[in-house]
Amino acid sequence: MAYDRYIAICRPLHYGTLMGSRACVKMAAAAWSSGFLNALLHTANTFSIPLCQGNTVEQFFCEVPQILKLSCSDSYLRELGLLVVIACSVFGCFVFIVVSYVQIFTAVLRIPSEQGRHKAFSMCLPHLAVVSLFVSTSFFAYLKPPSISSPALDLVVAVLYSVVPPAVNPLIYSMRNKELKEALRKVISWTFVSSGKIAIALHK
Structure with a gap:
């Protein structure tokens, strides 16, 4: 997304050439490959760790730091590497x-x-905000010292970096679409009108 914004703002006349379907496929393949490699390395490492603290993970998904808490060996150095x-x-x-x-x-x-500066900033800042949220919370989740760890804090941080960015991404990037804005406005107004009618009916 940063490269897309860079081409759109800094080299707009070359956007169609530089951001063609082939370039998009290459970038998507690179992102998916790196994500798959990351998951594969973590999975192989955690499956090789002997667990002796039960099988209950204090999380809503099997996150690596939570699995390491169940380990009966000193695996933190290997995971740190x-x-x-x-x-x-x-x-x-x-x-x-x-x-x-x-x-x-x-x-x-x-x-x-x-007006041009405002339009350019409105195109870039949402992406920057989502990336900043994801990077800061994921770094905190994986690199925070065990002394400040708690189930509630771990849950909040995990939600912030694993649920919020993917959920907010489509909304942020599509809010520049006029048709979507109009549809969202109609849904909100219809919801309020329906709620008002139900409240009046119940009152009667």
């Missing part, structure tokens, strides 16, 4: 995003019209 390897790849993506947005904001600030 795996996290360092994955953090390096995540850091590479983070640097790419930062460099892209530095160039984007530099180009946006050179736009003479205020």
Whole structure:
């Protein structure tokens, strides 16, 4: 998404060429491959850990830190090494995003019209907000010291990085679509009208 925004704002005349179907397929394949490799490494590592603390995971899904709590061996060093390897790849993506947005904001600030700057910022800031939420909460979930860990805190952090960004993404990116805005406005107004009619009927 950062590359898409960079091309759209910094090289708009080349957007059709640089962001063709082949480029989109390559980027999607790279994202899926890296995600699959990440999951495969974590799965192989956790399946090789002997568990002796029962089989109850204090989470709504089998998250790696929660599984490690059930381990009867000192597996944190091995998991830490795996996290360092994955953090390096995540850091590479983070640097790419930062460099892209530095160039984007530099180009946006050179736009003479205020309306043009507002339109460009409204296109970039939602993506940046979702990425920041995902990166900060996932880093906190995996790298926080065990001393501040608690079931409630772990649950909140897990929801923030595993549920909120995927749920908010389609809404944020599609809110620029006029048809969707109009449909959402109709649904909200219909909901309020229906609620009012039900309340009046119950009152009678």
